[in-house]
Amino acid sequence: GQGHGGMATYLKPPNLFGIVQPGIYRSNAPLEENLEFFRRLNLRTVLFLSPEVLLRSVVDFFEKMNVQVINKGLQEWKPEPSWTPICDEFIKEALEMILDQKLHPVLVCCTSGILQTAPLVGCLRRVQRWSLTAILEEYRAFAGTRARLLHEQYIEFFDVDLVTLPEQVPAWLVNYDLIDEREEEARIQELQKELSLLDDKEEAGLPAEEKKRLRQIRFILRCREAQTSTKLVTDARACTKQSLVDDDDDD
DSSP states (O other): BBOGOOOOOOOOTTTEEEEEETTTTEOOOOOGHHHHHHHHHTEEEEEEESSOOOHHHHHHHHHHTTTEEHHHHHHHOOOOOTSSSOOOHHHHHHHHHHHHHOOOOOEEESSSTTTTTTHHHHHHHTTTTOOHHHHHHHHHHHHHHGOOOOHHHHHHOOOGOOOOOOSSSSOOOOOOSSSSSHHHHHHHHHHHHHHHHHHHGGGGGGGHHHHHHHHHHHHHHHHHHHHHHHHHHHHHHHHHHHHHHHHHHHO
C-alpha cells in the first residue's frame, strides 16, 4: 500500500503470525519491520508471555497507538532454573484475558511464538471443546521441530474448569452446557432428514450448491457424533471415578 508522502510501504507480518479466532491473533515477538502490519489490525491489547521484554521502539509504537501492552511473562517470572510459565495459574489468567471481549482485538505473543504461545492456544482449544487430535495437529503445525511432548501432555490434561469466563465473551465461544439439548436434538433430526432427501438423489448429478450442502451436513453430523462419543467416554470415566470414591467410603 501507499505510505506517508506517497511512498510504498510493505506490510511484513511476523514469521509465526496467525489468526486464532476473530479478535485473537498470535505471533512471535513483534519487531520494528512488523509495525506497519500491526497498525492495520487496530489492536487494543498485546499480551506478551515471555519473561523477556519487547523492544523499546515496539512498546513506544503500541503506546502511541493506545494499545495496552501487558508483559505477563515478566510479571510472573521467578529466577529459579526450574521455573516455567506453563503452570495452571499462568495459563488460567492468560486465558481469562484473551477470552475477555473488552480486550479485543488482542495479540498474544512470546519471544519465539511457540514456547508460551502454542501451549496457551492449545488450552484455549480445550476450552472450545476441540478434539485432542485437532489441537495437537495445530500445535505441531506452529511448533514444528520445537514441539515438546511435555507441552502436549500439559494441554491434554489441563483442567478447563479452572477458567472463569469473563462477563463479555466473544460470540464464537459457545458454552455447550447452555445449549438446550432438545433444540440441538431437533436440529440434528432436521439435518438427518435433509441428508436422507439428498442421499436419495445421485450425488454425481447434483447441482454444485446441493453437493456442497451434502458435504456440509455430513461434516456437521460427523462432528456431532464425535462429540457425543467423547461425552459418553467422559461420562463413563466420571461414573467410574464416582463409584471408586463410593467404594472407598464403604470401607
